[in-house]
Amino acid sequence: xxSRSVRRQILAAHDPALPFRKIAPxxxxxxxxxxxxxxxxxxxxxxxxTGLIFHAAPETIAGLQLAGVTIASTAxxxxxxxxxxxxxxxxxxxxxxxxxxxxxxxxxxxTHAGVVLTRNGVRFGFLGYTFDQQNGNWHDIxxxxxxxxxxxxxxxxxxxxxxxDVVIVSMHNGVEYMPKPNKAQIAxxxxxxxxxxxxxxxxxxxxxxxxEKYKGGLIFYSLGNFVFxxxxxxxxxHGEIVQVSFLGRGILAAHIMPVRITPSxxxx
Numbered sequence: 001x002x003s004r005s006v007r008r009q010i011l012a013a014h015d016p017a018l019p020f021r022k023i024a025p026x027x028x029x030x031x032x033x034x035x036x037x038x039x040x041x042x043x044x045x046x047x048x049x050t051g052l053i054f055h056a057a058p059e060t061i062a063g064l065q066l067a068g069v070t071i072a073s074t075a076x077x078x079x080x081x082x083x084x085x086x087x088x089x090x091x092x093x094x095x096x097x098x099x100x101x102x103x104x105x106x107x108x109x110x111t112h113a114g115v116v117l118t119r120n121g122v123r124f125g126f127l128g129y130t131f132d133q134q135n136g137n138w139h140d141i142x143x144x145x146x147x148x149x150x151x152x153x154x155x156x157x158x159x160x161x162x163x164x165d166v167v168i169v170s171m172h173n174g175v176e177y178m179p180k181p182n183k184a185q186i187a188x189x190x191x192x193x194x195x196x197x198x199x200x201x202x203x204x205x206x207x208x209x210x211x212e213k214y215k216g217g218l219i220f221y222s223l224g225n226f227v228f229x230x231x232x233x234x235x236x237x238h239g240e241i242v243q244v245s246f247l248g249r250g251i252l253a254a255h256i257m258p259v260r261i262t263p264s265x266x267x268x
Contacts, residue, residue, distance in 0.1 A: 028068030042082035075103020103128025125164025157195035193217035
């Protein structure tokens, strides 16, 4: 999230990549690096120093590039904070910088088709979903942003399995600040694995929640915060990086690395 006090720190340092300086070497060393992008990019509109309308300055994509981010979930409750133009600009801006957007795109069909990245001969397919895209600001639904609909999830995973060896699902879901997943998170994550996914990566609660091994798959219900500015609670000042190693189509190992959130960015 590149808004509020994160943006102020970036401006003060005159460094658009500041939040990733301490952690970038670790992130960039992976074959695929995934993040949830909580603030849309836009070249229009005002920036808010407080509140819950997030707007990332276009130049802050430098941090994602420094960290070697390959794919970014754009399906979350802040996806429409910069309006329809922000949805379109974010997708185009990421792609123009070599980063694949996930969970939103130019069309509903392209969103639900997912993204396939091939590494070492293995095709990794990604899908992204959010429980909410309105953030209290919109009364309609933008079909370009995938919602956590179980029927759509099962269709998408089944279709993607025809093009990918491994399916990974991004899940923006849950209740903020709750240390355990709720029924909706569990049902969605289990449905993803049942449909053929191998890995589910969760975010939104802003705190770390447990991981679960389920039917040969692996679920991380919430990795907590990473680049963020919530210092009012101890739990929101911590997050996790998960490094998952694959041997062919199967998970070989998963390493959880705790991070501490600081004003100049996360650190191990």
